[in-house]
Amino acid sequence: MDSSARERPGPRRGGASPPLRSAPGSHREGEMEDGICKQEMLQKKNAVLVDGVVLNGPIMDSKAGEKFVEEACNIIMEKVIQKADDVTEKVCEWQDPETLKQILDLEMRDAGESHQKLLQLCQDVIQYSVKTSHPRFFNQLYAGIDYYSLVARFITEALNPSVYTYEVSPVFLLVEEAVIKKMIEFIGWEEGDGIFNPGGSVSNMYAMNLARYKFCPEIKEKGLSGLPRLVLFTSEECHYSMKKAASFLGIGTENVYFIKADERGKMIPEELEKQVQRARKEGSAPFLVCATAGTTVLGAFDPLDKIADICEKHGLWLHVDASWGGSALISRKHCRLLHGIHRADSVAWNPHKMLLAGIQCCALLVKDNSGLLKKCYSAKAAYLFQQDKFYDVSYDTGDKSIQCSRRPDAFKFWLMWKALGTTGLEERVNRALALARYLVEEIKKREGFQLLLEPEYANVCFWYIPPSLRKMEDGPEFWQKLHQGQVWGYFAFWMLR
C-alpha cells in the first residue's frame, strides 16, 4: 500500500464490515498506535514520528466508531423511540441517589472500555433516565417527542456547527434569520431583530440588559457604579429568572419591584402604576417592566394592553416573558390570550415547551430594527468578525450575542415547521388546550379533586383530598395535613409505578 495514502482498515461501502484490527469485543483509543497498526507503521520506511507520535496514520478506527454509532442508535430506537407512546412502560425507573451511583459505574478511568461495555453503559443511561416522551410524563413545561425536531437535532449533532459567522455556519445562520422573521410576524411586528439563546432565563437577561442599554448606553462602558439606582417591575408570579437576571446584571434583587397579582395570577395594572410612581418619588430610575404571558405555576396571562399603556406613559421598556405562553400565538383560537403583545419592545418565546421543538429552543425577539441588539452586545473581535471578508459581513450575526460559540437551536424548529406547517403547529396548541379543558371537566366530576382556579391555558392546578381529610373542616390544620399529603401522594404515585 502506498504509504502516502490514508490508511483505512477496509472497504467503506457495501458488504459486511471488515473485522476490526483490535481484539474481538474491544475498542481502545489509540490501539491503532499501541497495537498491531503502530508496529506496521514503524516498519514502513516512511513512518513520520513527531514527539513520539506517528503522524501519517489515523488515530481513530472510524469503521468501529461508525458501527458504535449505528448500534447506539439501534438501542435508542428500541428502548426510547419505539416505546415512546407505550403506556405499559414506566415513566421512570426510580432509584435513590446512593443506589443509582452503585448501579451506574460512573467512574472515569485511565483505560478505555470495550465496545460491548460501552453499549451496555448506553443502555443503563437510558434505562434509568426519565422518559420525558412518555404520555404520562407531566412534570415540567416540556414533554413528548417530535420526530422532525429529533431528526434536525441528530443532523446538527453530526455536523457540529457554531452559529457565529456565515463562513462557518451558512445554512443555520440563514435558517435562524428566517425563523426569527416568522416569529416576529406572529407577534405582530412589521420588522424586528432577535437571537436564539440557551434558555428563557438568558432571553430575559438579554432583554433586561438591552432595556438598560437603551435607557443609558454609557453603562456598557462605564458600568453602574455611581449611577442612579435602576428599578424594574414584574409580577409576583413572574419566573424566578427575573431575580437571577437582576443580580447577575448588577441591578440587584432589591431593585426588582414585584407587582401584586389578582386571584387568577395576573398582574394588576393599577398596582404597577402605583409602584412606578413610588419608585419615581424615591428618586430611583424605573427603566423596565416585564409582563408574563403564561406564568409558570398558574399559567396566567398579564393584561398586556393596560401594561403597555403604563409603559408608554412612563417611557419604560416593555418586555413580555412569553417563554411558556408564546406558543398560543400560533393558534387563531387562543392567541387572544396575548392581545397587545405587538406593543412590547421585546418578547421571550420558547418553542421547546408547548411546540415540542426539543431542549433548547428559546428566542428573544426585539421590535427595534436599528441594530440595537448588535450595538448593545458587540465586541468586534478581530479574529472572528474580520471586516475584510470576501462576503457581506452583516451576515455574521454572532456578535449580537453574549456567547461566542452558539448552538443552531432554530433549525429544529424550522424543520418541524416545514414538516407540520403552521396548521400542524396550530393543531398542536389547540390539542394541548383541549386536553387541559377535558382534564378540568373530569376533575370537576370527581370527588376528592378540587381545582385551584379555572385555567385559561394548559396549567391545570388542583388539590387531591384523600378520603381521610374530606370530612375535615376547612382550617389551618386541614391545609397543613393537605400540604404534607400532597407530598405523600406524590411519593406514593412514584412508588406505585
Added chain:
Amino acid sequence: MAESSWLERPGLDKAAGEEFLREAFQVLLDEAVRKGTDVTEKVGETRRPPARWWGGTERGSLPDRGRIPFPPSPQVCDWKEPQELRELLDLELRSSGELPERLLERCRDVIRYSVKTCHPRFFNQLFSGLDHHALAGRLITETLNTSQYTYEIAPVFVLMEEVVLAKLRELVGWSSGDGIFCPGGSISNMYAMNVARFHHFPESRQKGSWALPRLALFTSRESHYSIQKGAAFLGIGTDNVHLVGTDERGKMIPEELEKEIQRVKAEGAKPFFVCATCGTTVLGAFDPLDGIADICQRHGLWFHVDAAWGGSALLSSKHRHLLTGIERADSVAWNPHKMLTVGLQCSAFLLRDTSGLLQRCHGAGATYLFQPDKFYDVTYDTGDKTLQCGRRVDCLKLWLLWKAAGTEGLARRVERAFAYTRYLAKEVKRRDGFQLVLEVAPAIKERMMRKGSMMVGYQPHGARVNFFRQIVTNPTVTKDDLDFFLDEIERLGQDL
C-alpha cells in the same frame, strides 16, 4: 369530528415519524458522518446508500434517492453567496406541511451546504473533528430530551455531571470543589466574574453594583473578548477592564499586572478580579500562572484562569507543565468541546470553593422546582446553582467519550495535537513564502472556500497584518492533511 373522539387518538403519527427518522439517520450517517470526515471521497460520484443498518422491518416507501446521481460536492464546504443559498434552501415557513420525500431532500441540502467541521481539512476554529462515541452520547442526549435542573427529572445526568466535574477538578489539582456546565466558555467566564464580585461584596446580589465602588478587573490584552462582553453584561463596564501588556509570545507580563493594579488603586477604583488565559485564542499563549497567583494573593484578588482552550493540556503529562500553578486559581473555565472533540457545547466552570459559594451567589429557591420537602435528598437538585432554569445535558457526551478512550487515550489525543503543531511549524519554516504575515490571507481564504477544499482562519494582530491561524485538534488529521494544507495555500496564492 367530535372533540372527544379527536382526543382519544394520539396527535402524532408514530409510524410515519419513525420511518422518517430511520431514513434521515441513513442520510446523515452517509452524508455527514462518513463523507464529511473522509478526504478520499471523490467529487461527483453516484451515491449508493450502504446496506440497511437497521434490522427488522422492510424498508419504507420513500423512493430510493440513492440511485439518483448526486451532484458533485466539494469536501469541507460548498460555498454559496447568502442570497443564492437562501433561494436554494427555500427557507419560507408556510401554513401546510410537506411530504417526507421533500423533507428528506431538505435534510440532504442542509448537510450538503453546511460546513463539514468534522472534515480533516477544517482548521478554521478551535474545535473540529468528530468522535463517534461522543456523537452517540449526543444522540442519546437529544432523544432523552431532558433538563438538568433536578434529580427527579435527570437522575442519571445529575450524578454523572458531578463525577465528570470532579474528574476535571482532579486534573486541575483540586481534590474537592464545585462547578457546573455552562452554555459556552464566555458564560463560564461571566460566572467567574459574578462569583468573584459576590465573594468580595455579598451585598451586591441584593443591592446591585450602583452602590459599590468602581470595580476594576484585569486580564491580558490577548484575552478572549468574552471578558469585555462579561464586564458590560454584569454592569461593571468595559472601561473597567484593564488590559495588561504581554510579551512577544503573547503571555501576560506579571510586572505589568502589578503596575496596573497599583495605578488603578491610586485612582480610587477597587480591583477584585484577575483573569489569566491558558491558551489565548489567536497565539495559543499560556500566561505565567504562578507569577500571577502571587500577585492575586498579595492583593486579595480573585484568580480566574480562562483555560477554555488550553485546559485540555492538563490531560498530558508531557504538556501539563504549561499550566503550572493552575491549582492556585479560585476558578477555571475549561471547554472539552474544543481539543477533545466532544461536540458543542461542553464548557465546564470549576470552582475551588467548597462552602457553597456558587449556590449562595445564584440560588433563588423557586418553590415550584426546588421544593425543600421532596422525598429525596434535595442537595442533589443542583440546578439552583446556575443562572439558567432549563439547562441542556452536556456531560453525557464527555463521559461516554472518556469511558471509551480512557484518560490515557485522551492524553494521546492531546499529544497528537501538539505534534501536529510542531510538524507544521517545521514545515512552515522550511518553505519559501510562509514567513511573512500576509495581506493576501483574505484572498486565499476566499479561494479555498469557493473551492471547498479546506478552511482556516485569519486575523490581524496588533501591528501585524492578517495572518493564518492554523489549529489542529481533529484526531483523524494526518501528516498528509498538513502537507496538503501548506501545498494548497501555495497553490491558491501563487499568482497573488
